[in-house]
Amino acid sequence: MPADISMGLALDVAAELGIPTVGLWPAAVLQLAVLLRVPKLIDDGLIDENGTPLMKHKMIQLSPMTPSIHPMNLVWLNIDDSPSTPKFMFDFQLRNYRVAETTNWVLCNSSLELELQGFKLVPKALPIGPFLATNRLGNFSGNFWPEDPTCLQWLDQQLPGSVIYVAFGSFIVFDQIQFQELALGLEITEKPFIWVVREDITKGKHHNYPKWLNERVGNQCRIVSWAPQAAVLGHSSIACFISHCGWNSTMEGVSNGVPFLCWPYFADQFLNESYISDIWKIGLKLQKDEGGIIRKEEIKSKVEQLVGDENFKTRAIELKQMVTKSVGDGGSSDKVFKNFVQWLKS
Known part of the structure; x- marks a missing residue:
């Protein structure tokens, strides 16, 4: 069972x-x-x-x-x-x-x-993993929020390796100060970005920063309430992933060869951050100030460091190739799973 x-x-x-x-x-x-x-x-x-x-x-x-x-x-x-x-x-x-x-x-x-x-x-x-959304058979309807597939069309208009993808999963909630610093930090990178902003992503009164941000940066950004993440991460225009480092997001980023900026909040996400930055070396940690806030200058600096160093992308691609091979025919995960099936039949 x-x-x-x-x-x-x-x-x-x-x-x-x-x-x-x-x-x-x-x-x-x-x-x-x-x-x-x-x-x-x-x-x-x-x-x-x-x-x-x-x-x-x-x-x-x-x-x-x-x-x-x-x-x-x-x-x-x-x-x-x-x-x-x-x-x-x-x-x-x-x-x-x-x-x-x-x-x-x-x-x-x-x-x-x-x-x-x-x-x-x-x-x-x-x-037997990674388990990926792109490997599902048939349609999947288990999202917490309806996806906005139009962001893929916006990605088609961007240069290869130019877009920052920003998503924090289904549960993380920001206070207003941190939310504003993130918005300002994305703006001053002067890079195009997709930002997943759920309706309940901030504490207290509903935010108005995305509207303000759109007015400031125009077509530099695309803000959606939920994104088809596997398809976004697999798009050639993505440069890096600002992520909460949930394991599913980590596996999707790794499987698409995308470098990370790590922003963990709770549970196992801190361990996953250590894998990304310390063991696999495909990402960087964002540092909080004395007040516990990740400031806009830190976001800008780490984005520049991550996308400016080709070693991160090279290692991310190498890791992608390894995990892709592992789930392919004859790969390590494929062999383990087939042996498990034989055990079930015995």
């Missing part, structure tokens, strides 16, 4: 009935490895039994060639601002993810080329 590992109860019931179980893990396999090593983190004195860091400045690294994790970026500490959330999420995740130790296999949306060391830490994890 296959089920998302976050649905631990379903897998527990299947195991009690003697039904073989297979977990599905949609994030980086290293994130699963961190959760499975919580007892060791406690024994080593890095966190207490509630998941609270005891050594708040000692980086956590599970093995060489895996990202170092700041203890304050552990996933259960970065869900929301409620003081009760970290303990609740810590207990919830441990209860659910312990089932990963009892499942027969865990299917992962990743590949050996991306996370070789991570898969060594979780031997029963099977790399």
